[in-house]
Amino acid sequence: MSEINRPQIENAVRLILEAIGEDPSREGLLDTPKRVAKMYEEVFMGMNQDPEEYFDTVFGEDHEELVLVKDIPFYSMCEHHLVPFFGKAHVAYIPKDGKVTGLSKLARAVEAVAKRPQLQERITATVADAIVDKLKPHGVMVVVEAEHMCMTMRGVKKPGSKTITSAVRGVFAEDVSARSEVLSLIKS
Ligand SMILES: Nc1nc2c(ncn2[C@@H]2O[C@H](COP(=O)(O)OP(=O)(O)OP(=O)(O)O)[C@@H](O)[C@H]2O)c(=O)[nH]1
Numbered sequence: 421m422s423e424i425n426r427p428q429i430e431n432a433v434r435l436i437l438e439a440i441g442e443d444p445s446r447e448g449l450l451d452t453p454k455r456v457a458k459m460y461e462e463v464f465m466g467m468n469q470d471p472e473e474y475f476d477t478v479f480g481e482d483h484e485e486l487v488l489v490k491d492i493p494f495y496s497m498c499e500h501h502l503v504p505f506f507g508k509a510h511v512a513y514i515p516k517d518g519k520v521t522g523l524s525k526l527a528r529a530v531e532a533v534a535k536r537p538q539l540q541e542r543i544t545a546t547v548a549d550a551i552v553d554k555l556k557p558h559g560v561m562v563v564v565e566a567e568h569m570c571m572t573m574r575g576v577k578k579p580g581s582k583t584i585t586s587a588v589r590g591v592f593a594e595d596v597s598a599r600s601e602v603l604s605l606i607k608s
């Protein structure tokens with residue numbers, strides 16, 4: 421994956437400022453292209469990260485019961501409008517064959533996947549599939565709830581509306597009570 425091209429972003433930001441009728445050489449805007457490029461480097465950091473790498477290290481712990489990390493805050497950028505959408509992700513899995521991951525790695529995977537131009541559905545599915553691929557657990561369930569600024573500050577303008585997506589794999593796809601347990605723990 422290529423590194424983020426800061427000078428190219430700076431040029432693009434200058435062009436946008438000109439296109440909206442601004443003067444990029446006025447004092448308040450002089451450093452704006454540089455600031456935006458630096459910000460994009462940060463908010464799109466996930467372009468250079470592979471969420472699966474976080475699951476390379478596993479602990480050989482014999483725990484084949486539910487693990488849930490809930491309320492993981494995330495910020496992402498809607499790929500249609502390049503404005504933020506943000507909320508919480510909840511990641512549950514049931515380990516198998518001693519493949520238990522560090523709890524922070526679940527949050528790191530969310531972070532890496534969110535920091536790209538994204539769709540909420542794709543964040544949800546990509547995190548679930550990374551865990552399936554690397555840990556081969558009994559099941560994975562990822563629930564994401566988010567507010568999309570493209571639906572609040574512009575367009576349909578529905579502030580407060582929330583989108584909830586889920587991805588269920590393995591036992592969670594087959595067993596309603598396993599899904600219900602996770603949902604009730606998320607709500608509690
Ligand atoms: N499925 C999905 N849609 C999204 C997500 N983020 C934004 N969108 C939607 O992407 C759609 C883009 O629709 P278009 O008709 O191409 O663009 P638009 O004219 O700007 O649409 P409006 O937002 O309705 O004004 C909109 O309906 C957005 O609400 C997301 O994460 N998942």
Ligand SMILES: [Zn+2]
Pocket residue numbers: 498499500501502503568570571
């Ligand atoms: Zn959007």
